[in-house]
Amino acid sequence: MNIARPLTFYIPQHRLAIRTLACTETSSFQASSAGNRLRGLRQHFASSCDKMAPTTKQYDYIVIGGGSGGSGAARRASGWYGAKTCIIENGRSGGCCVNVGCVPKKLTYNMAQINRALRNGRHYAYDIPENTPFDFGAFVEKRDARIEALNGIYETNWANEKIELIHGKATFLSPHEIQVDMKDGSGTVTLTAPKVLIATGGYPLKPTDIKGAEYGITSDDFFSMKKLPKKYVLVGAGYIAVEMAGMLNALGVEVHMFLRQSRFLRKFDPMIQDTMTKHYEDAGVIIHKNHPGIKEVVQVQAATSESDPSSKQLKLILTDGSEFECNELLWAIGRAPEIQDLDVKRIGMELGKKGHIVVDEYQNTSIPGIYAIGDVTGQAELTPVAIAAGRKLGDRLFGPPELKDSKLNYDRIPSVVFSEPNCGATGLTEPEAIEKYGKDQIKIYHTKFRAMFYDVFSEPERSQNPTEYKVITVGKEEEIVGMHLIGDEVAEAMQAWGVVVKMGAKKRDLDSCIAIHPTSAEELVTFK
Numbered sequence: 001m002n003i004a005r006p007l008t009f010y011i012p013q014h015r016l017a018i019r020t021l022a023c024t025e026t027s028s029f030q031a032s033s034a035g036n037r038l039r040g041l042r043q044h045f046a047s048s049c050d051k052m053a054p055t056t057k058q059y060d061y062i063v064i065g066g067g068s069g070g071s072g073a074a075r076r077a078s079g080w081y082g083a084k085t086c087i088i089e090n091g092r093s094g095g096c097c098v099n100v101g102c103v104p105k106k107l108t109y110n111m112a113q114i115n116r117a118l119r120n121g122r123h124y125a126y127d128i129p130e131n132t133p134f135d136f137g138a139f140v141e142k143r144d145a146r147i148e149a150l151n152g153i154y155e156t157n158w159a160n161e162k163i164e165l166i167h168g169k170a171t172f173l174s175p176h177e178i179q180v181d182m183k184d185g186s187g188t189v190t191l192t193a194p195k196v197l198i199a200t201g202g203y204p205l206k207p208t209d210i211k212g213a214e215y216g217i218t219s220d221d222f223f224s225m226k227k228l229p230k231k232y233v234l235v236g237a238g239y240i241a242v243e244m245a246g247m248l249n250a251l252g253v254e255v256h257m258f259l260r261q262s263r264f265l266r267k268f269d270p271m272i273q274d275t276m277t278k279h280y281e282d283a284g285v286i287i288h289k290n291h292p293g294i295k296e297v298v299q300v301q302a303a304t305s306e307s308d309p310s311s312k313q314l315k316l317i318l319t320d321g322s323e324f325e326c327n328e329l330l331w332a333i334g335r336a337p338e339i340q341d342l343d344v345k346r347i348g349m350e351l352g353k354k355g356h357i358v359v360d361e362y363q364n365t366s367i368p369g370i371y372a373i374g375d376v377t378g379q380a381e382l383t384p385v386a387i388a389a390g391r392k393l394g395d396r397l398f399g400p401p402e403l404k405d406s407k408l409n410y411d412r413i414p415s416v417v418f419s420e421p422n423c424g425a426t427g428l429t430e431p432e433a434i435e436k437y438g439k440d441q442i443k444i445y446h447t448k449f450r451a452m453f454y455d456v457f458s459e460p461e462r463s464q465n466p467t468e469y470k471v472i473t474v475g476k477e478e479e480i481v482g483m484h485l486i487g488d489e490v491a492e493a494m495q496a497w498g499v500v501v502k503m504g505a506k507k508r509d510l511d512s513c514i515a516i517h518p519t520s521a522e523e524l525v526t527f528k
């Protein structure tokens with residue numbers, strides 16, 4: 001990208017307002033009957049606007065990206081330490097998590113859980129009709145309203161903490177000079193600061209080597225859908241594919257998962273991979289294992305609108321020559337760092353193999369005074385990680401002397417997949433523990449059982465709902481270095497288990513705690 005470098009100078013805030021007014025061709029201004037003097041004034045401002053170079057504004061801290069990480073970082077710097085801070089945000093406030101990630105996903109998951117509960121109710125003698133009708137479009141409207149409210153809450157919090165929100169696209173002119181192409185079309189402004197944070201997140205990938213790949217959608221588009229299609233294909237085997245497959249299946253959509261291998265969630269412990277893949281099959285998801293891959297996507301019929309893929313028809317031509325028809329195809333093959341607009345190559349920033357910004361343990365990039373956090377760095381792509389990294393960085397850069405060495409510890413970060421049932425993990429998987437400590441040093445505690453909730457179910461559902469736990473310990477002290485859980489309500493329980501493992505608990509600490517009966521989790525404190 002070739003961006004002409006403008007001349008810059010500083011204009012105080014109140015002057016900026018006058019300049020903006022003068023440059024804006026409002027009809028009320030044109031219709032004014034103020035006569036020649038006003039007309040002349042307008043001409044004067046208009047012509048000087050044409051000649052004016054873009055404004056430069058100065059801050060202590062420029063934060064690029066108003067998502068989870070950027071918000072956490074700016075609020076700590078400005079709200080706690082009074083640093084003069086701005087957030088540059090090109091999209092909707094709150095970023096991925098609020099708009100196209102955790103929040104709409106979890107609300108949709110909750111909705112799907114209700115459908116699942118209605119079906120389960122029959123096993124508890126409720127007279128619930130086979131297919132209780134629901135209005136997905138009406139739900140989406142409620143979900144969107146909540147997201148809009150959250151956008152406002154973010155902006156109110158920033159304003160309360162004296163963070164200036166600048167709506168526009170940021171590009172580096174030099175390491176400490178950032179040009180913002182204003183979203184309202186008013187042109188560009190240049191901002192400078194001794195400290196600049198990049199928190200621009202990522203975007204979902206589509207394959208570049210498959211003809212017609214553009215006819216498929218990504219997780220971003222998933223949240224525009226107001227009508228459910230009949231037959232859905234998901235490509236990918238990670239968090240997003242598994243969560244969306246679970247939700248769609250619970251809502252009665254025919255779901256096909258195309259896996260390159262035989263199991264999904266391959267970054268998780270083999271126990272989770274095996275049990276969850278089998279369970280999804282039992283629950284009705286059609287899993288195409290060792291799938292040959294798609295050669296071409298042909299759009300037979302377009303969707304009537306972005307929000308209604310129900311009439312859309314796609315033909316997938318597979319690499320083995322066979323064909324497969326569906327109404328929607330979602331690529332869930334990972335995310336890439338959002339760095340194109342920033343033009344970080346211009347300032348010589350070091351990037352990793354997949355384009356992520358390389359940072360050290362203190363979130364320093366290769367350029368002094370420029371920092372990066374969150375998904376753009378490719379480190380544990382989770383909302384609380386981005387927030388925590390942003391806060392620690394704020395402590396280090398603007399906090400009191402005792403916090404000058406603050407940094408986030410990326411060890412033993414718990415996470416869950418909002419799958420059906422949930423699964424969660426913290427610490428090392430069994431293969432990782434063996435590799436790190438040696439097989440003879442680790443001891444595994446494992447249990448698989450049917451939760452009491454399913455005792456009154458009839459077969460086959462009775463035996464198809466697994467609960468399974470694995471605890472990995474190391475050495476004579478049996479320190480817990482990994483915990484892997486599958487089961488209903490694991491997502492809520494996992495937070496506390498995350499604390500336990502982070503504290504360095506030993507197996508004997510589990511034993512020392514009295515069980516809570518009757519629960520599933522009591523199995524974790526009653527291992528033999």
Ligand SMILES: Cc1cc2nc3c(=O)[nH]c(=O)nc-3n(C[C@H](O)[C@H](O)[C@H](O)COP(=O)(O)OP(=O)(O)OC[C@H]3O[C@@H](n4cnc5c(N)ncnc54)[C@H](O)[C@@H]3O)c2cc1C
Binds near residue numbers: 098103201202375
């Ligand atoms: C479908 C889905 C579900 C998820 N579910 C969960 C979950 O349940 N739990 C969890 O912990 N995590 C979840 N995640 C991951 C989580 O959303 C991300 O890890 C998190 O949002 C990353 O925060 P961030 O601040 O790094 O980036 P983002 O939140 O993506 O924010 C980056 C912001 O930068 C802006 N931006 C980019 N370039 C520019 C530019 N040049 N100029 C100005 N602004 C710019 C973008 O508009 C964006 O708002 C999910 C992700 C997805 C996609």
Ligand SMILES: NC(=O)c1ccc[n+]([C@@H]2O[C@H](COP(=O)([O-])OP(=O)(O)OC[C@H]3O[C@@H](n4cnc5c(N)ncnc54)[C@H](O)[C@@H]3O)[C@@H](O)[C@H]2O)c1
Binds near residue numbers: 334
């Ligand atoms: N509950 C949560 O906390 C949650 C939920 C959703 C997303 N996230 C975060 O967002 C990130 C992105 O999620 P994601 O699911 O897109 O990525 P992911 O890295 O978890 O999974 C991508 C999957 O796509 C597969 N894949 C890659 N290229 C492929 C190809 N050409 N064909 C078929 N399969 C291919 C990979 O093997 C992998 O299984 C996650 O890593 C996670 O950190 C978290």
